Amino acid sequence: MQQQPLRLGRPDGHTIAYLKRASKANGLGVLWLSGFKSEMTGTKASALDAWAARTGRGYTRFDYFGHGASSGDFRQGTISRWRDDALSVIDQITEGPQLLVASSMGAWIALHSALARPERIAGMVLIAPAPDFTEALLWPRLPDDARRQIEVEGVWLRPSDYDPEPYPITRALIEDGRKNLLLDGPIPLRMPIHILHGMSDPDVPWAHALRLVERLASSDVTLELIKGGDHRLSSAPEIARLENRIDQMLARL
Numbered sequence: 001m002q003q004q005p006l007r008l009g010r011p012d013g014h015t016i017a018y019l020k021r022a023s024k025a026n027g028l029g030v031l032w033l034s035g036f037k038s039e040m041t042g043t044k045a046s047a048l049d050a051w052a053a054r055t056g057r058g059y060t061r062f063d064y065f066g067h068g069a070s071s072g073d074f075r076q077g078t079i080s081r082w083r084d085d086a087l088s089v090i091d092q093i094t095e096g097p098q099l100l101v102a103s104s105m106g107a108w109i110a111l112h113s114a115l116a117r118p119e120r121i122a123g124m125v126l127i128a129p130a131p132d133f134t135e136a137l138l139w140p141r142l143p144d145d146a147r148r149q150i151e152v153e154g155v156w157l158r159p160s161d162y163d164p165e166p167y168p169i170t171r172a173l174i175e176d177g178r179k180n181l182l183l184d185g186p187i188p189l190r191m192p193i194h195i196l197h198g199m200s201d202p203d204v205p206w207a208h209a210l211r212l213v214e215r216l217a218s219s220d221v222t223l224e225l226i227k228g229g230d231h232r233l234s235s236a237p238e239i240a241r242l243e244n245r246i247d248q249m250l251a252r253l
Contacts, residue, residue: 005040005069006077008062008092016062016085017069018093021049023058028122028253030246032061033086033113035104035130036161037167039068044103044127044242051243057250062089064109075155075168078176079105079134082111090117097122099249101242104130104204104231111182114189122253123192128231129138129212130204132178134177137204138169150174161202162232167168183215192220192252195243198229 003016019040023029030052032045040061052059064082066074087111090098098121098144102215107129114121130137139147142156149156150171157166193216197209206225213223224245229238 003105004022005063008088010065010085014065014071016065016088018060018062018089019049020093021052021057021059024056026157027057028097028119028250029058029060029094030250031090031094031098032059032098033100033102033106033110034061034067035106036133037067037074037163038103038106039063041068043232044239047234047239048101048243048246051246055247058094060094062086062093075170076172078172079108079112079180080176083109083116083180086113087116090120091179094120096120097163099246099253100124101127101246102129103127105133107131107248108133108180111187111189112180114191115187116230118189118191123249124194125192125242125249126195126203126209127242128197128204128235129195129209131212132177132181132183133204134174135181136183137208139174142169183211185215186217187212187215188217190218192249193218193222195221196222196226196229196233196242196245197223198226198231198233200228203231225236234242 008016045061063070063087065072066077100110107126108131146156154171156169158169197206
C-alpha cells in the first residue's frame, strides 16, 4: 500500500508533502532531493525507500513547491524557493546528521543546503549534478525566439523528453538562478562527496560534473563515470550501483 504523504506547513500557507521512514538503528539519515519537475515517487526515490526498508536506515523524501503532492504553482518556483523548501525539511523533519542523495537540479539544491547547514550535512552522493543549470546549460541552448518570449512574456514552454507536457521556463527561474550560481568560484564544502554521471547524458554533459569537482574545496571528492549511462541513471543495474555507493559512504561516515 502506498504511504500517504505528510504535510509540512510553510509561513506563506503552502505545504510541503513528504514521506519519512524512521530509522531502526543509530546512524546517519538519508535525505533525497529530486531533480527539476521530478517527484518523490520517482523511480530512484522509490527504489531508495525499498533500500531503506531493507537496511533499517532513516530516509526522508519530499516534493518541492509546485512539484508532485506539494502545493503551489510550478511556474512560481525558483531555485531560492526550492532551496528554502529543502532547508525547512532538514530543520523540521530530519534529526541528526544527514547524507544528501540528490539528482540533477537536486544536487544544486543539495550544495546550497550543505553550505547553509554544514553542521547537519555529513556527506553527499550526487547523480548527474546540475548546479547552475539555468545559466550554464539551459539559457545558452535556447533559440532566440524562446529567449525573447521569456524576457517579454515571462514564460516559454519547453518540450520535454521525460513528460508529455512541456516544462514552463520562466523569467523568474532564470533571473533567480543567476543569484544562486556556484561554479564561478570555490565552493567551501569539505565533506565526502561521491558523484555518479552517465557519459551519454544528453542534458548535463559529464564535463559539467568535472567542473563541479574542480570547484569543490573538499579533497574527498570522487567522480564515477558510467559509460553509456543517460541522465536518469534509473535502470536496475544503475540503481544497484547507487545503493552500493550509498552503503559505502554510510560505512565510511
